[in-house]
Amino acid sequence: MSVRIGINGFGRIGRSLLRIAAEHPSAITVAAINDIAPVDRLAYGLKRDSLRGRFAGSVSVAPGRLIVGDQPVWTWHEAQPARIPWADAGVDVVIEATGKFRDGDLARTHITHGGARKVVISASADRPDAVLVWGANHETYDPDRHDVVSPASCGVNALSVLAKVLLDRFGLRSVHTTVVLAAQGWQKIHDSLTDTSRNDPRLGRAAQTSILPHDHVAGDLVSVVLPGLGPIRYSYYCVPTPVGSLAEVSGFTDRPVSAEEVNRAIAEAAAGPLRGVIDYDPDPTVSIDVLNNPASCLFDPSGTRTSADGGVQVRGWFDNEWGFSNRLLDLARLLGKREPVPAGAGRAPEVVPAAV
Ligand SMILES: NC(=O)c1ccc[n+]([C@@H]2O[C@H](COP(=O)([O-])OP(=O)(O)OC[C@H]3O[C@@H](n4cnc5c(N)ncnc54)[C@H](OP(=O)(O)O)[C@@H]3O)[C@@H](O)[C@H]2O)c1
Numbered sequence: 001m002s003v004r005i006g007i008n009g010f011g012r013i014g015r016s017l018l019r020i021a022a023e024h025p026s027a028i029t030v031a032a033i034n035d036i037a038p039v040d041r042l043a044y045g046l047k048r049d050s051l052r053g054r055f056a057g058s059v060s061v062a063p064g065r066l067i068v069g070d071q072p073v074w075t076w077h078e079a080q081p082a083r084i085p086w087a088d089a090g091v092d093v094v095i096e097a098t099g100k101f102r103d104g105d106l107a108r109t110h111i112t113h114g115g116a117r118k119v120v121i122s123a124s125a126d127r128p129d130a131v132l133v134w135g136a137n138h139e140t141y142d143p144d145r146h147d148v149v150s151p152a153s154c155g156v157n158a159l160s161v162l163a164k165v166l167l168d169r170f171g172l173r174s175v176h177t178t179v180v181l182a183a184q185g186w187q188k189i190h191d192s193l194t195d196t197s198r199n200d201p202r203l204g205r206a207a208q209t210s211i212l213p214h215d216h217v218a219g220d221l222v223s224v225v226l227p228g229l230g231p232i233r234y235s236y237y238c239v240p241t242p243v244g245s246l247a248e249v250s251g252f253t254d255r256p257v258s259a260e261e262v263n264r265a266i267a268e269a270a271a272g273p274l275r276g277v278i279d280y281d282p283d284p285t286v287s288i289d290v291l292n293n294p295a296s297c298l299f300d301p302s303g304t305r306t307s308a309d310g311g312v313q314v315r316g317w318f319d320n321e322w323g324f325s326n327r328l329l330d331l332a333r334l335l336g337k338r339e340p341v342p343a344g345a346g347r348a349p350e351v352v353p354a355a356v
Helices: 012-023 039-047 154-170 218-225 259-271 322-336
Strands: 003-008 028-034 059-062 065-068 071-076 093-096 118-121 148-150 173-181 233-238 245-252 278-280 297-299 311-318
Touching: 003 012, 003 322, 012 028, 012 039, 012 093, 012 322, 028 322, 039 059, 039 065, 093 322, 118 322, 154 173, 154 218, 154 245, 154 259, 154 278, 154 297, 154 311, 154 322, 173 218, 218 233, 259 278, 259 297, 259 311
Parallel strands: 003 028, 003 093, 028 071, 093 118, 118 148, 173 233, 278 297
Antiparallel strands: 059 065, 065 071, 173 245, 245 311, 297 311
């Protein structure tokens, strides 16, 4: 049965969610959208996209509704989450995608005030009930305890699934992770000194002229998702590409392994339990090649390095909007289920592969 979702924040992630859901109507229904922009702007933003092109279906507006194909979507324009009446539209799961309400208690108002049943925050969050990364630890979801969940970030999703394969197959310790992230909407075209929402003044520097180091806690979150890895060192850089990002995991395995062994292990995972979550592409890849790829991580076997002391390094690419939005919808489907989740349910091969 289709899960009814509500989207708070119709930006890069929000619009990706609707585009993906429109391709899978039997799995996901976007019942409602809240964004501070007026409905004609929401329609415009859906129809035309600088990266993904025109929306395939028809889009029009009616009072209080965005009409997508023949499907009316309730729309509101509330700045405060507590004022959004999700229950009126029969919303099961809200995907909190404004970037403004990443605190678990704030996001919970979608349930306590709006009447939704569950919330997925589209980012790393403060005090969620659980951090669930699809393919890495989503099977720890407990419907009785987890109402507000965070899948961490797009980078953490890509890193976690690579690290999980290495950890499960070879043991992995002394881990270092690197993310090179495409430009984000909050970055500035020219140097800006006024945005103090991020501590590091370098993050206010012009996005298109520099590689910006970012003290993002991605590594910490990977070790929350996969506690067996222990503490993780990490590097994180924002770069001037419009979309398409890079994740690298390095560390030491329990025994020396060859690059071929590592690549075979990841290929098996991509064809088996992590189908749709890891994609495997032997062709020489650059970041734009990952555009519209629905996986959390497009594994690049040419990036694998190993050494005689057990050192290992692997590389993957990810569409930071599209892959992550697919995982948000995977989580929404899991959380939106009304029946108890039996042991082992929700494994990657049992959902629509590489889609929702
Ligand atoms: N983009 C990515 O690659 C990516 C990947 C993973 C996770 N995320 C995370 O996902 C979240 C959203 O990112 P995004 O890139 O989609 O950002 P975005 O494009 O700026 O989208 C946010 C949307 O929410 C709207 N909004 C702002 N305040 C609001 C409010 N109070 N109520 C309702 N709507 C409001 C914004 O309107 P205005 O534009 O008018 O402010 C915008 O339309 C962030 O936490 C981000 O870190 C993003």
